[in-house]
Amino acid sequence: MPQVATIAVSILFDGLAYAMFLFITAVGLSVTMGLMNFVNLAHGAFAMAGGYFVVSLTQSYGVDFISSLIIASVLVGLISIRFERRLYRPLYKAGELDQVLLTIGLAFMAIAAFTFFYGPIPKSVPLPQWLQGNVDLGFRAFPRYRAFLIVLGLFLVAVLWYGFERTNIGARIRAAVDNRRMAESVGINVDLLFTVTFAIGSGLAALGGGLAIQLFGLTPYFAVLYLVLFLIVVAVGGLGSLKGTLMAALLLGIVDTAGKYLIAEAGGFFIYVITVIVLLLKPAGFYGRQ
């Protein structure tokens, strides 16, 4: 019996850490997709770029891990504004096929460019002392890094929740997700709002990318490898819903971890089963608008 409890705790802990990574990376995608119905398959590329900026900052310039996470997020957020204005904007009114093709093209270009600069070998990042080793919580020891990820994730959930539900800009975003035309006619500048959310979302993706280096290692294929997972989190949670994205990230993160612990050969089979079931029953996801 204690064995079962140990495994259950491990699954819950690792699943939670994984879910937080998924949430941080996918939440921007969810909000931008909810706002503009834009299928952005280059989101993973922004995460990958963030990861590589962190690698360069820590290894070439000797910036410490936490600062380089912040710098990389801001940098990617700023760069993404130009992409949004120049390349994404002309395709808001186009069908999802055009959007898929454009952003997949961008993702391919990003993979090729980062392979050219960094090579295909997985990169790692030097962690500060206080993130290494285990932390003892009395009954069990847990890896510190994952504990840090969970704490950071929960903190970001709180910040985003506050920003989304309690600030003026959050109210505008929610209004625009609910009914774009109405929001525009009451004087909300949805274009500007979208640029801002896009930049924040890409910045968060870059943060997720930086955090993921320690978990999975970083290769240029990060841009598409985890993209399907981000999209699934967004689709299952419902477009533009913070709560939905969190729920979906938790569900998929924990189920995927449990699947890998218990039936390793099945790989990612379970999350796809869950995805199909959820989407067949609720095509717009948990909290999406039908």
Next chain:
Amino acid sequence: MAGNDISSGPGNAGRAQARHEAAEFLLRRHRFRPAEALPWLIAIAAFFVFPDRMTFGSQVLVMILFAISLDLILGYAGIVTLGHAAFFGVGAYTVGLASARLGWTEPISGLFAAAIMAALAGFISGWFLLRYRGLTLLMLTLATAIMILETGNFRSDITGGYDGMPGLVFQPVLGMFEYDLYGRTNYLYALAVLAVVFFFVRRIVYSPFGQALTGIRENVRRMHAIGSPVHRRLVTVYTIAAAIAGVAGALFTQTNAYVTLTVFDFDTSAKVLVMLILGGTGRLYGAFIGAAVYLILEDHLSKLSPTFWQFGIGILLLVTVLFARRGILGVIEDLGRFRSWKGRIRMVPGRIVWSNVQWKGIGMAAFDGALIGLAVGFAANVGRTNLLWSWFVTEPLSVLAWTAAGAALVAAINIGYLVYAERSATGSTPR
């Protein structure tokens, strides 16, 4: 359709006349044009001109077939899918498993078996999935393909997993034509299958059923309103397309004599989509041009460097989506319309009204140009410096030069464009 379904309207004679005209119109569309012989002539010529590249040639033919099946659902019915590789894979594995595990090595019956299995998969998944649209449909098709992939990976004792099933053996085609070392038999076999399937697809596309599909693509609500059984039609065409993709997959396995789980990958779905878009959707021959151009480019460029090739696909996609949405075939059609070049295009510079110029737009373009210049300069210098980012610190002048060059170039292009755009905007020819 019943003869008396229009109670009011033109008289009997007028109705018969209208019906006759409609039938004439469909027949005219269906009639073969001389240009349609071109791809087939090229395919046969290739057999004699490149006798040692026939293995590659068979791959092109297989991908053309696969792209045609996607064109049927994407180009005609407007179903956007990211999981079309599922049916290709089902077909490939039907033949592979039949040969390796059951000893069923007859190729033609293998094609039929693959078509039936893939059609079954297409019917079942289509019945459930085609109720949805947009992102949900994208995700569902994607997840379905990955689920099949993971199932195959789970039972790698049967499927061989990612190592696949190498060294499959097949009987000679029709019991007569032995496989040779250079894949010539394979090429002709694939060409024959492609021809048969293509003329089947061509019939579908120009039939009333094909017209209904185009109607669904253009305006679903209207098709619902005039009483067209939309879901049934979509499932039907999805099943047919799945069967054809299955045949393409079976041909892939037979001509390569091996198959691995990578056929189910997202990469496969994305690749065929890129080919089709590159050639042009909804115009039958787009699949031919797209698959051929893509594979020939890939063959040459990936020898040079796989990284450059990947960058190249990205740029191809970007350019296609932004500037040539109807693909290579669409560009060719447009060029064909320019009967007289002299009469159409007159690049006469105008006079810029500087007070009308939007400096902010040019400034932003220059900013983007600066970023591009920076990236290109970084790429050009990355080999010389031992630390990846040290170029920025050690040679600030070079950094500045690249940035300025990029900005100046793009700004100049923008202003140069204005010179011409200004003329067409005012509509007057300068003196």
